[in-house]
Amino acid sequence: xxxxxxxxxxxxxxxxxxxxxxxxxxxxxxxxxxxxxxxxxxxxxxxxxxxxxxxxxxxxxxxxxxxxxxxxxxxxxxxxxxxxxxxxxxxxxxxxxxxxxxxxxxxxxxxxxxxxxxxxxxxxxxxxxxxxxxxxxxxxxxxxxxxxxxxxxxxxxxxxxxxxxxxxxxxxxxxxxxxxxxxxxxxxxxxxxxxxxxxxxxxxxxxxxxxxxxxxxxxxxxxxxxxxxxxxxxxxxxxxxxxxxxxx
Amino acid sequence: xxxxxxxxxxxxxxxxxxxxxxxxxxxxxxxxxxxxxxxxxxxxxxxxxxxxxxxxxxxxxxxxxxxxxxxxxxxxxxxxxxxxxxxxxxxxxxxxxxxxxxxxxxxxxxxxxxxxxxxxxxxxxxxxxxxxxxxxxxxxxxxxxxxxxxxxxxxxxxxxxxxxxxxxxxxxxxxxxxxxxxxxxxxxxxxxxxxxxxxxxxxxxxxxxxxxxxxxxxxxxxxxxxxxxxxxxxxxxxxxxxxxxxxxxxxxxxxxxxxxxxxxxxxxxxxxxxxxxxxxxxxxxxxxxxxxxxxxxxxxxxxxxxxxxxxxxxxxxxxxxxxxxxxxxxxxxxxxxxxxxxxxxxxxxx
Numbered sequence: 001x002x003x004x005x006x007x008x009x010x011x012x013x014x015x016x017x018x019x020x021x022x023x024x025x026x027x028x029x030x031x032x033x034x035x036x037x038x039x040x041x042x043x044x045x046x047x048x049x050x051x052x053x054x055x056x057x058x059x060x061x062x063x064x065x066x067x068x069x070x071x072x073x074x075x076x077x078x079x080x081x082x083x084x085x086x087x088x089x090x091x092x093x094x095x096x097x098x099x100x101x102x103x104x105x106x107x108x109x110x111x112x113x114x115x116x117x118x119x120x121x122x123x124x125x126x127x128x129x130x131x132x133x134x135x136x137x138x139x140x141x142x143x144x145x146x147x148x149x150x151x152x153x154x155x156x157x158x159x160x161x162x163x164x165x166x167x168x169x170x171x172x173x174x175x176x177x178x179x180x181x182x183x184x185x186x187x188x189x190x191x192x193x194x195x196x197x198x199x200x201x202x203x204x205x206x207x208x209x210x211x212x213x214x215x216x217x218x219x220x221x222x223x224x225x226x227x228x229x230x231x232x233x234x235x236x237x238x239x240x241x242x243x244x245x246x247x248x
Numbered sequence: 249x250x251x252x253x254x255x256x257x258x259x260x261x262x263x264x265x266x267x268x269x270x271x272x273x274x275x276x277x278x279x280x281x282x283x284x285x286x287x288x289x290x291x292x293x294x295x296x297x298x299x300x301x302x303x304x305x306x307x308x309x310x311x312x313x314x315x316x317x318x319x320x321x322x323x324x325x326x327x328x329x330x331x332x333x334x335x336x337x338x339x340x341x342x343x344x345x346x347x348x349x350x351x352x353x354x355x356x357x358x359x360x361x362x363x364x365x366x367x368x369x370x371x372x373x374x375x376x377x378x379x380x381x382x383x384x385x386x387x388x389x390x391x392x393x394x395x396x397x398x399x400x401x402x403x404x405x406x407x408x409x410x411x412x413x414x415x416x417x418x419x420x421x422x423x424x425x426x427x428x429x430x431x432x433x434x435x436x437x438x439x440x441x442x443x444x445x446x447x448x449x450x451x452x453x454x455x456x457x458x459x460x461x462x463x464x465x466x467x468x469x470x471x472x473x474x475x476x477x478x479x480x481x482x483x484x485x486x487x488x489x490x491x492x493x494x495x496x497x498x499x500x501x502x503x504x505x506x507x508x509x510x511x512x513x514x515x516x517x518x519x520x521x522x523x524x525x526x527x528x529x530x531x532x533x534x535x536x537x538x539x540x541x542x543x544x545x546x547x548x549x550x551x552x553x554x555x556x557x558x559x560x561x562x563x564x565x566x567x568x569x570x571x572x573x574x575x576x577x578x579x580x581x582x583x584x585x586x587x588x589x590x591x592x593x594x595x596x597x598x
Contacts, residue, residue: 076442081442088439105443
């Protein structure tokens with residue numbers, strides 16, 4: 001299988017703070033890859049470098065076999081991006097918001113198809129301000145899918161959502177993957193990584209400290225310590241990062 | 249029309265402009281200020297300049313019965329309103345402007361008035377003339393009077409183009425600057441940069457959306473000026489449209505420039521005030537910019553609001569054709585091109 005994404009020895013500093021410290025990873029086409037880590041581990045900085053929104057201080061990035069410096073315009077057409085903190089314009093409707101984003105792409109889904117993909121048919125003419133958290137997030141995913149991307153970047157796509165909304169989102173992503181799409185997502189929910197990801201990398205202090213399929217990680221790291229019950233990815237995570245997920 | 253290659257969406261420039269327009273029209277407060285400002289200013293002016301008629305000279309005559317003859321004489325004089333004033337109230341009424349001059353029936357009469365007061369000096373002349381004429385003074389000759397009331401030469405005629413100019417400035421700068429800072433704060437800009445959107449299209453859409461509000465915004469104070477004050481429009485509507493369009497683009501480009509870096513509403517508000525204050529003061533809104541010393545005239549003349557006000561007055565009041573205001577148009581053009589180019593260069597998208 002060919003690589004959808006590869007980066008090597010990425011480094012990014014903000015003054016004295018090292019956000020990304022020699023991080024390397026590769027994602028294969030058709031794969032769902034998860035970046036796991038506690039808050040402040042460098043996940044967002046890493047994904048923004050891969051998305052071409054930030055330039056690394058040093059290191060090498062190749063996306064779909066192309067480089068940001070030479071093929072930025074072409075890459076933008078083929079990638080879908082969902083950012084962690086975007087608040088879409090409150091007083092536009094679902095349909096109007098999608099029209100804006102769809103207009104940026106040379107090819108892709110129709111507005112109609114996008115609305116159906118994320119199941120927002122009933123909310124087509126509602127203002128963004130009137131949507132629930134889960135609906136907003138689905139709209140955000142629809143914007144990312146506007147250009148029918150080969151590779152989808154998602155930064156904490158389900159943070160703060162109720163369980164039902166999370167399931168709906170997972171379904172959308174599972175369908176995207178089944179159609180041949182590649183996904184790179186960050187999360188700090190272990191169940192999400194186990195449900196969606198073919199492979200994960202656990203990131204802390206700007207480095208990959210473990211990588212593999214969820215099953216491999218559990219087998220290698222958690223199992224020896226887990227005598228009374230079956231190991232989970234969360235056990236792996238706690239063993240490696242040594243602190244609770246939500247601690248800053 | 250929808251473009252099938254864009255999955256039912258229009259060209260990005262059209263979609264971005266439409267989005268901005270929708271957002272604006274759904275924000276009642278923004279709509280109120282854009283169209284309300286000229287309305288409020290015009291109404292305030294209507295109260296400040298109620299009619300073109302002369303204000304009467306208000307004369308207070310003290311002395312009770314002793315002043316009866318003087319009161320009678322003055323009451324017969326044109327444009328004079330006479331009041332019988334008790335000595336105890338006299339000074340207070342003068343101070344509060346209820347009378348412009350006090351006449352005391354001494355022999356000869358005494359005038360009591362404040363020389364520093366604009367209304368008091370002509371009041372003194374009118375009173376003096378009427379009383380001396382009644383006392384038998386013979387005029388050596390009577391001048392032929394040629395009264396002139398040319399619409400377009402009054403202060404109100406001069407003021408309305410200035411109001412239109414400041415409206416273009418305020419709405420252009422606030423409208424564009426604020427919406428950009430809002431999009432930056434909500435990380436919408438960052439999200440758009442992660443798409444294949446061309447950056448100039450986003451900035452150009454802000455300017456285009458702004459252009460669509462211009463018609464009603466300029467028409468209201470103009471029509472109000474014509475209907476309420478008989479303000480003449482001597483120039484062509486086409487020339488006026490050119491000036492308005494260039495001015496609106498220039499102020500929107502400035503709003504864009506001020507919005508390039510600011511990350512908060514506080515930041516953009518401070519910048520806007522710093523940017524607009526010199527123009528409020530120097531650009532001849534309420535009094536002529538030529539009153540400022542020669543040393544700062546190059547600065548005064550280079551400001552976009554000065555160019556706008558001068559060009560609007562030239563077209564509306566003097567009927568100047570476009571070639572006559574080419575200097576002003578060139579200044580506005582520079583204020584469009586330079587801020588837009590600089591904004592594109594230094595814009596903070598994230």
